[in-house]
Amino acid sequence: MKTIQIKTTPLDDAYPIHIEQGLLAQTGDLIRAIVPTTSAIVISDRNVTVTHGAVVCQSLGKAGYDVTIHEMEASEKNKTLQTIRTIHDAMFKAKLERKSLLVAVGGGIVGDTAGFAAATFLRGISLVHVPTTLLAMVDASIGGKTGVNYPLPNANAMGKNLIGSFWPPRLVLTDPVTLTTLEPRDFRGGLAECVKHGVLADADLLDWLEQHVDAILGLDLKVLTSLIERSASIKAEVVSEDVRELGRRALLNLGHTYAHAMESMSQLGLQHGEAVSIGLHGAMKAAMLTNRIEEGDVTKVVTLLDRFGLPTRLDSDVDIDQLMVAMTYDKKVEEGRLRLILPMRLGEATIVDDVPQSVIRESWQAILVP
Numbered sequence: 001m002k003t004i005q006i007k008t009t010p011l012d013d014a015y016p017i018h019i020e021q022g023l024l025a026q027t028g029d030l031i032r033a034i035v036p037t038t039s040a041i042v043i044s045d046r047n048v049t050v051t052h053g054a055v056v057c058q059s060l061g062k063a064g065y066d067v068t069i070h071e072m073e074a075s076e077k078n079k080t081l082q083t084i085r086t087i088h089d090a091m092f093k094a095k096l097e098r099k100s101l102l103v104a105v106g107g108g109i110v111g112d113t114a115g116f117a118a119a120t121f122l123r124g125i126s127l128v129h130v131p132t133t134l135l136a137m138v139d140a141s142i143g144g145k146t147g148v149n150y151p152l153p154n155a156n157a158m159g160k161n162l163i164g165s166f167w168p169p170r171l172v173l174t175d176p177v178t179l180t181t182l183e184p185r186d187f188r189g190g191l192a193e194c195v196k197h198g199v200l201a202d203a204d205l206l207d208w209l210e211q212h213v214d215a216i217l218g219l220d221l222k223v224l225t226s227l228i229e230r231s232a233s234i235k236a237e238v239v240s241e242d243v244r245e246l247g248r249r250a251l252l253n254l255g256h257t258y259a260h261a262m263e264s265m266s267q268l269g270l271q272h273g274e275a276v277s278i279g280l281h282g283a284m285k286a287a288m289l290t291n292r293i294e295e296g297d298v299t300k301v302v303t304l305l306d307r308f309g310l311p312t313r314l315d316s317d318v319d320i321d322q323l324m325v326a327m328t329y330d331k332k333v334e335e336g337r338l339r340l341i342l343p344m345r346l347g348e349a350t351i352v353d354d355v356p357q358s359v360i361r362e363s364w365q366a367i368l369v370p
Contacts, residue, residue: 001018001019001020001023002018002019002020002225002229003016003017003018003019004016004017004019004229004232004233004236005017005236006142006143006168006236006239006240007240015168015169015170015171015172016171016172017141017142017172017174017232017236018030018171018172018173018174019137019174019176019225019228019229019232020174020175020176021175021176021177021221021225022175022177023173023174023175024052024055024056024059024130024173024175024177024178025055025059026059026173027055027056027059027060027063027103027130027173028059028060028061028062028063028064028065029059029063030171030173031060031063031065031101031103031128031170031171031173032063032064032065034170034171035101035126035128035170035171037065037099037100037101037126038064038065038066039065039066039068039094039095039096039097039100039101040060040065040066040067040068040100040101040102040103041067041068041069041070041090041091041094041096041100041101041102041103042056042057042060042067042068042069042070042102042103042105043070043072043087043102043103043104043105043106043110043113043114043117044056044069044070044071044072044105044106044110045071045072045074045105045106045107045109045110045132046071046072046073046074047074047106048105048106048132048178048181049069049071051181052105052130052132052178052181053069053071053105056103056105056130057069060103065101068090068093068094070087070090072086072087072110072113072114074106074107074109074110075109076109076149076158076160076263076266076272077158077266078109078113079109079112079113079148079149080148080149080150081148081150081163083113083148084113084116084117084120084148087113087114087117088117088120088121091117091121096121096122096125097122097125098122098123098125099125099126100125100126101125101126101127101128102114102117102118102121102125102126102127102128103127103128103129103130104118104127104128104129104130104141105130105132106131106132106133106136107131107132107133107135107136107140107186108131108133108135108136108139108140108141108272110136111129111131111136111140111141111146112140112145112146112147112148112161112164113146113148114127115127115129115144115145115146115147115167115169116146116147116148116163116164116165116167118146118167119146119165119167120165124167126170127167127168127169127170128169128170128171128172128173129141129169129171129172129173130172130173130174130175131172131174131178132175132178132179132181132182133178133179133182133186133187133189133190134179134182134187134189134190134191134193134194134224134228135189135190135192135193135272135273136190137174137176137179137190137228137232138190138193138194138197138227138228138231138232138235139190139193139231139235139252141169141172141174142172142232142235142236142239143168143235143239143243143249143252144166144167144168144169144239144243145161145164145166146164146165146166146167147161147162147163147164147165148161148163148164149161149162149163150162150163152264152326152329157264157265157266157322157326158263158264158266159260159264159326159329160260160263160264161260162329166243166244168243174228174232176221176224176225176228177221179219179224180219180221184309185271186271187219188273188274188308188309188310189271189272189273189274189276189277189310190273191209191216191273191305191308191310192255192273192274192276192277192280192305192308192310193231193273193276194209194227194231195209195277195280195301195304195305195308196252196254196255196276196280197231197234197235198346198347199254199280199284199301199343199346199347199349200234200251200252200254200341200343200347200348200349201234201237201238201251201347201348201349202230202234202347203345203346203347204347205230205231205234206300206301206304206346206347208230209227209304210304210307212227213304213307213308216308217308217309235252238251238252239252250339250341250351251341251349251350251351253341254280254283254341254342254343254349255276255277255279255280255281255282255283255341256276256279256341257279257283257327257330257338257340257341258275258278258279258282258283258323258327258364259272259275259276259278259279260275260326260327260330261323261324261326261327261330262275262278262279262314262323263275264326264329265318265319265322265323265326268314268318270311273310274310274311277305277310277311277312278311278312278313278314278367280301280305280312281298281301281302281305281312281313281367282363282364282366282367283340283341283342283343283363284297284298284301284302284343285298285362285363285366285367286340286342286355286359286360286363287342287343287344289359289362289363289366290342290352290355290359292342292343292344292345293343293344293345293346297343297345297346300346301346312367313367313368313369314364314367314368314369315368315369316368316369316370318368320361320364320365323364324357324360324361324364327360337353337354338353338355338360339351339352339353340352340353340355340360342355
């Protein structure tokens with residue numbers, strides 16, 4: 001079993017990320033060693049309740065937990081405060097206590113939402129992530145960010161993760177075998193986060209991804225396990241340095257200011273990973289327009305995203321003005337100034353707070369379908 005250790009500040013508990021094929025069946029024993037309580041609730045994506053959720057519940061039961069399972073619809077429109085209330089209702093009905101446990105089984109939407117429910121129930125109970133999507137394995141389950149979406153004022157759109165908290169899990173259990181059950185579109189979305197990690201911190205990862213495109217898309221479990229370990233290690237290293245996102249951790253939002261603006265427009269029909277892929281293209285174009293990177297760097301990354309079957313452009317009839325307004329509600333806005341994460345070269349990125357509005361608009365225009 002491969003283990004990545006999150007090292008945190010004295011205010012937070014450190015926690016391990018375990019990665020191993022077949023790990024789901026060991027969930028109960030692994031959690032019992034860390035959270036020796038008696039009651040637990042499993043919050044599961046309803047699409048995996050009878051498969052992965054059932055395995056987790058059975059394992060928890062064998063380990064001595066009194067288990068309740070609650071399903072949720074894993075969609076951005078359902079990632080709301082009303083859903084949090086529904087989960088809280090289920091937790092009260094199950095008579096959970098301060099020492100009880102919440103296990104989130106699913107992708108990033110489930111992890112973010114269930115994590116916020118755990119953070120706010122009785123002022124916080126133990127949380128364990130069991131990510132079943134690539135995006136959750138390499139990104140959403142790591143770092144303790146939880147939250148839900150919220151309607152933007154005077155706009156027919158939802159702001160991404162505007163209501164939330166930092167609530168680190170006690171444990172993350174990653175079983176690469178679950179990736180073989182994903183729909184191809186859901187699987188590809190996670191690859192955008194892997195590419196993002198390469199762009200901001202590890203150019204060699206980009207080369208490795210180029211060499212293993214066929215094996216990755218072919219769901220070679222040995223290669224996928226290596227991919228998860230490499231990509232998750234990058235996020236873990238950054239998070240360990242900056243748990244509360246007061247500095248370097250913001251780099252992990254590369255492409256996300258663009259992505260969250262697109263996700264606020266539900267009519268675009270983009271999943272998070274798809275929006276990140278297009279957002280990476282936008283951020284790289286902005287970096288090129290401000291003379292930070294060369295056009296060849298943009299081409300290399302966009303070509304890789306294309307090979308993974310990810311979108312890299314928006315339809316030409318999209319409302320750029322609406323996207324620009326949505327960007328102003330980004331969590332990285334400080335004193336009215338929009339802060340962008342831009343690559344300086346492949347493998348290095350920086351925080352920039354003086355990108356002219358004209359350049360941001362031009363970067364949007366540059367990623368429209370010709």
